[in-house]
Amino acid sequence: MxxxxxxxxxxxxxxxxxxxxxxxxxxxxxxxxxxxxxxxxxxxxxxxxxxxxxxxxxxxxxxxxxxxxxxxxxxxxxxxxxxxxxxxxxxxxxxxxxxxxxxxxxxxxxxxxxxxxxxxxxxxxxxxxxxxGSGVLGSSLGMDKVKAKLVAAANGIPVTKAVNFYESDWEQEQEEILNVAEDFDYPLIVKPVSLGSSIGVAIANDREELINSVETAFRYDAHLLIEEAVNPLMEINCSVIGTPSDCRPSICEKPLGQTETLSFEDKYQSGEGAEKGMASADREIPADISKELTKKIQNLATKTFSALDASGLARLDFLVNANTKEVYFNEINTIPGSFSFYLWDKSDLPFDKLLEELIEIGLKKHREKNGRVRSYETNLLSEKAIKGIKGLKGSKN
Structure with a gap:
């Protein structure tokens, strides 16, 4: 062949x-x-x-x-x-x-x-x-934490309270932004809006730490997010494969970090070798949670995947209150590290077959798109059309 x-x-x-x-x-x-x-x-x-x-x-x-x-x-x-x-x-x-x-x-x-x-x-x-993977819209939504949460909330998917602002806002309205954020109570989470892998993410326990965290995060992004913290926190992730109209979830994982919120080092420089990427991170697979909570997160994962117009493969991260078991959508990774193969491998889908299915989804989307009418058979630049356009120059409202 x-x-x-x-x-x-x-x-x-x-x-x-x-x-x-x-x-x-x-x-x-x-x-x-x-x-x-x-x-x-x-x-x-x-x-x-x-x-x-x-x-x-x-x-x-x-x-x-x-x-x-x-x-x-x-x-x-x-x-x-x-x-x-x-x-x-x-x-x-x-x-x-x-x-x-x-x-x-x-x-x-x-x-x-x-x-x-x-x-x-x-x-x-x-x-x-x-x-x-996802198309232009799904990819851009997935990269923007603010827009993703707005779409999620509009579709009945729970998210944490947050305030977002640009660097120019911070320069002019710092006190107002701090006051809004502090209404959520400490600790607070500071995040760049358009980055992944926990880069620039920090926990702030007081105003001084909050200001320092914001100033540091602006090194990576001009648009930031301050969120209320879920406490006590349990992070649970779930991957989804398919299209907005037909998708299925993987088993769930519980990442295990050295800090309350997973850092870049926890994700990529822990475990048995950094060369394994996300596969090297410490994690519990499947997550040691109840069947009811597992099902709830899997359902939220597929619902969010569809709402954000994602396609192909994604990993969706959720914040869970360890006491009340309340679940909040945190973010979607439309191209997750290592393609989250470690979740699908435990879901009886080996890495090579996972990639082949991912490619086939892209091929199918492409065939369906090209099967639609993609042009209108007329020539606006024909002699007759040009005369009509020229005539518009003399028209008045």
Missing amino acids: SQKNLIVAFGGVSPEHEVSVLTAIQAISALEESTYNCIPLYVTKSGRWLTGKKLLDLSNYKELSSLEKESISCAFVKDETGKTFLKEQESKGLFSKPKNYPVYAVLCAFHGSEGENGAFQGVCEMMDVPYS
Whole structure:
């Protein structure tokens, strides 16, 4: 059986750049025995697009500057028939020629910023190539914690009390923002609105800590969120796969961190090895909670997935009051670290089969989209139409 070119896109201009590299290499390794020919599309921290075999070896990422020099610039291009290729824009060998790879599908393995917020998905839409994961709307909603919570609340999904503000608001209305936040009572959680992996997240126990946490978080994002804390807190996560109209949940997990709120280090630098990405984090799978609470969270996960127009695969994180068992939606990760394969593996769906299903969902969405009427057969620039448009210049209201 001939192999199909699967473009694995990862990296990006994001604080989660390295995490994305780990996720991509894990996925490529899992698909070694598949019918896909995995072609790396690495987006550097400065935004350059690169490809090449050296990008398939995780050890080469220890020296990023050397890796970039030894890799090949590339871009999506279309031929005269409209078919999309990943085109090498240079050659690295004396007798080698730049290659063109016909694109069968794109596996999106970005985390954060332009790779996960819908921007790259928009490029795929423009180039008319199938891609994994949520579309432009679902991706952008998932990246914006404020908008995601607004949509969730509008659909009857419980969320914690919060106040959000921009850096300009903080400069002009700091006292008012602090007063609103302090109405929730300490401790309070400070978060960048558009980042993941707990980057910039902090717990504040008094006003001084709150101000310091806000000032630190502004290093990462111009839009912040201060939320009331759930106390005593139990975090429970659940992954969902499918489409807004047809999706199913995984088993639940309980992350185990060294702090009350999981840090970047808890997620990626604990457990048995950082090279395993999110799979290395300490966690309890399945979560040691009641069947009733498990079912409640799974139902909320699929409901939220659909409400946010998510697609493909996502992980939804929930905050649970350990005493009352009240559940609050925290956030959705539309491209979760390590594709949350550790949840699906325990749900009897191995990593390679999980990725294949994720790709198939993207292919199906692409077929359905292209099966609709996508243009209106008229030429507004025809001679007759242009005359009509010219006539509008003389019209008055």
